[in-house]
Amino acid sequence: MNPILSLPFVGPLFSYDLWVIATASLVGALCGVLGCYLLLRRLSMLGDAISHAILPGLAGAFILSGSRDLVWMLLGAAVVGVLTGVLTAGLHRVAKIAEDASMGVVFTTLFALGVLLISFAARNVDLDPGCVLYGLLEFTPLDTVRILGLELPRVTATLAAAAIVVTVVLAALHKEIKLVAFDPALAAALGMRPTLVHFVMVALIAGVSVVSFESVGSILVVALLVTPAATAHLLTDRYARMMILATILGALSGGGGYLLAKHLDTSTAGCVCIVGAFFFLAAALFSPRHGVLSRLARHATLRLRICREDILGMLYRAAELRSRALSRDELTQGVGSTWLVDLALILLRRRGLVVTHDAAVRLTERGHIEARQFVGTHRLWESFLTARLGLPPDHVHAAAHKAEHFIPPAVREKLAQDVRATQPSTSPLTDPHGRQIPGP
Amino acid sequence: MPADTPPTTGIAVEVHDVTVAYHRKPVLWDVDVSFPAGSLAAIVGPNGAGKSTLLKSILGLLPIASGRIEVFGKPLAQVRDLVAYVPQRESVDWEFPVSVFDVVLMGRFGRLGWFRRPSRADRDAADAALHSVGMTEFRDRQISQLSGGQQQRVFLARALAQDATLYLMDEPFAGVDAATEQSILEVLRTLQQQGRTVIAVHHDLQTVRSYFDFVAMLNLHLVAAGPIETAFSADNLKRTYGGRLTLLDEVTEAVRRGGTLPRSP
Amino acid sequence: MSELLRLITLQDSNTRMVLLGTGALGLAAGVIGALAVLRRRALVGDALAHAALPGVCVAFLVFRERSLPLFLLGALVFGVLGVLTMNAIRRFTRIKEDAAIAIVLGSFFGLGIALSGIIQRLPSGNRAGLDGFLFGKAAGMVQADVTLIAASSALALFGVVALYKEFKLVGFDRAFAGSLGWRVSLLDLILMCLLAIVTVVGLPAVGVVLMAALLIIPGVTARFWTDRLAPHLALAGFFGMLSGLIGSALSAVLPAPESSLSRGFPTGPLIVLVAGSLFVLSLLFAPRRGLIARWRTARRLQQHIDDEHLLRDLYELQEANTPATLASLTARRTWRKGSLQSALRRALANADVSDRSAIFTLTDSGLTRAVRVIRSHRLWELYLHEHAGVAPDHVDRDADLIEHFITPELLAKFEAQLALGDGDALRTGAALGVPLSLHPPGSSTSEARP
Known part of the structure; x- marks a missing residue:
């Protein structure tokens, strides 16, 4: 019988493709949630190390047991996976070798051993190194197993079981893992046994590597362990949210990767990596807080705001001093670039803060009120710097020029009180140059 | 001695209205100070006051948000060969496979430039520097086998090998024993007698008056600077260490939250 | 026995080539890798080796020709691109170095696998050429390969000799190097490019993962025996060369596993296992730093x-x-x-x-x-x-x-x-x-x- 037909729901509702997508998403979600720990412990390459190092575990388990039974494979891989973690940490501690270097020594040697073992065993097993590297996600629904009367793809069922184990462990150890990831020393001081927690996580990662690598290959495990977690790290600063996001991103990479692979008719594993990398790139560029473009945009907005406020300030001072307007050229001289001034003037005009008359710019009534605020803050800060820090009056302008754009009303109020205390209470407040400080 | 005689009069370092933002948070507000040439100057202030930041800004290791810094009246790039630097001991990898002599010889690398090998004369200069800090017997030791005081002496010897006119030192007395402290001080005094300028970040208020002749007192801003007799007063000390000005902290925080500290045009 | 004799006397020209090639590769990889390990960038070599794969595919897709020099050129371009990507991630995002390495490794390699899947469907392409890059085929080395490896190794070693004092200072004290006005990041980039050159020429011989081994293990091993940089680098080169030579010799002498399709024992894993054994021996028996001496x-x-x-x-x-x-x-x-x-x-x-x-x-x-x-x-x-x-x-x-x-x-x-x-x-x-x-x-x- 064609095994595909024996799958439940296969047909228009739950097609073959959907089973593959479900499998890929499960792998992505599992790796994503565990990767957060590696990322925060700065051990991202441990995923790479473990997923390579389990090769001799698989080969050894096969040679010893003579079967490709999953239990044996899992056992062999978990043993070698944890061994990798132990050896890496041991070499680091005992022989004082840098952590990344000891990782490199351990996993490459184990991998070489694995390749040799496989070339001995290859005669009667289709455990070829190529499959280890890129897996065969596309064919997972062909190999089914019967559970609770349902015919399920074997790999999917295994992954689902792994997901349950991972969820239970992560939920039970949530606060321990969080603390160990952030501050192992504090965790130890609180009696949390960070080493034990660490090896629980290493064992989980080794286990997930095994159940995943069969379907997606070892490289994909590496990519899925780190890329979704790093993407999530760019999007949020909270550990719990980061784990949820990484799970979702991992699942999306898995599913999206399969669809892309189908479209391009190429390896699913490779496409899952590409989709994951695409998410990372998007987050690196557009993440609201940490994205490169968002930062650039924020910076540009800030520059424009500062330019607007500087123009208001200049106009206010001009009105105060000579009671006259300023030309666009004069503004450009004071503020910097022409186009920035032009753009700022357009915005200011639209908000009714300035009017332009015969190429002369002057403040409106509303503009005057708004400008008073910045000039006031500027002069308060100047007074504060001269009075409290003892800076000479001719040195404080530059500092005040910057700070005036950032000081919130509450701090401004405190500044006013502070400056009031240093000046005679009868007269209005003045700045170090003797000019009056306007109120808000 | 350097080929061109060091300027013993005038200003060695002029810090003009410098604001430094570190990770966008301003850590130094409008610092304006001139260190006279030929002085033995201390930079003091509480933890996190920006002492190392000022030193690194002078060395061009940190970008400054506004203001300018001149060394012997010129931009740093033109007089880099005249400046030697002693970083904090914790900043390097002491397990690195180099010997004491190797480290001291690094002091000659600046004037050599890329690709060129140290000559006989460079090696002799390194040996002389090692001798002047009393570390000749440790010449071929691996650096991880040294005590804290010995490591500090090696760093000092490296700076001496630079044969500079201006020495910038980040906590040269931190974590050293009393004997080492005295011998380091002797070296600093000798440098001064040769007409060179030394500016050191210092944390021990007890010894400021006896070790140095010029002081700059920092706490996010410059509290006072001048000859030790006038500037190192009880009043200035209280203003430096008597807690931060909370308003200064609040504005610093507001500027940080506001995004970036824009560079001056 | 006559087989062994032929090997020792280097009469077999094929064996001679393999020994020369792997020896030269081991030497250069040991020296450059030791510097990378000291710069705390041990795993960059691993990522580089993986990141080079799409370069091979792109070279094939562009030139439609199965030519090793073109493959290597493509690999080198993508290797350097990988290094630049790592730097960009570190510089412009909050992601730390270790994750940047892993992301570049996974993404580039994934791209390579996807491209190789596409190539496989082309009438002119099959995967065999690429599999060679994944696992290496030292036994198939010919004169041209050896010449290429030797030339690249010589170039890399020349770079290390010329910039020896610069690499030494930057490795030990970056802040001081910066205070001398040196462009520290440029020096780092040069080192990574040398690393990329050696990695790329090594790929066809020992493959992706095992190339990483050849870069890391000799450098770590050498640290047990010396406290000085020059002997450290020399020893790392020596250990690398020794691994290459002994590994290849073993693979020529040992009987092939029955199942294996190739003529001899797989060379790459043997080279790495020899390097690993040298590491374990040093870990145990090195004077002063070895575990037994310390115990x-x-x-x-x-x-x-x-x-x-x-x-x-x-x-x-x-x-x-x-x-x-x-x-x-x-x-x-x-x-x-x-x-x-x-x-x-x-x-x-x-x-x-x-x-x-x-x-x-x-x-x-x-x-x-x-x-x-x-x-x-x-x-x-x-x-x-x-x-x-x-x-x-x-x-x-x-x-x-x-x-x-x-x-x-x-x-x-x-x-x-x-x-x-x-x-x-x-x-x-x-x-x-x-x-x-x-x-x-x-x-x-x-x-x-x-």
């Missing part, structure tokens, strides 16, 4: 401390007129299991102690040594008490730790500082110059000390 040093020190404790206990028991039996000695301090017995055995063998029907007494030579020990112990106690202001009941513990390391010169300094010449502090044992214990006689017998 022996620690043991000797512990024995020395035990011996001195025994002498002191015997002296103090004699002082208190208590017979020193195994029981009374055991009661004086917490000995580690068996350590009292072995200390006694050593003392008896050394004739420092005599055993008269299970009662132990110091011999003349033992007494002299015990006096020396007890003198430094009590002087140190006195010094701590008088100059460091430590309370007498806490003194003993500190003294226990330090006294074993007091040199004769230090002892002389204590004496001078404590002005022991006036005889006042030397109420007992004055003739021997032993100051009185700060503890009342006998009190320490009941004291169990760590």
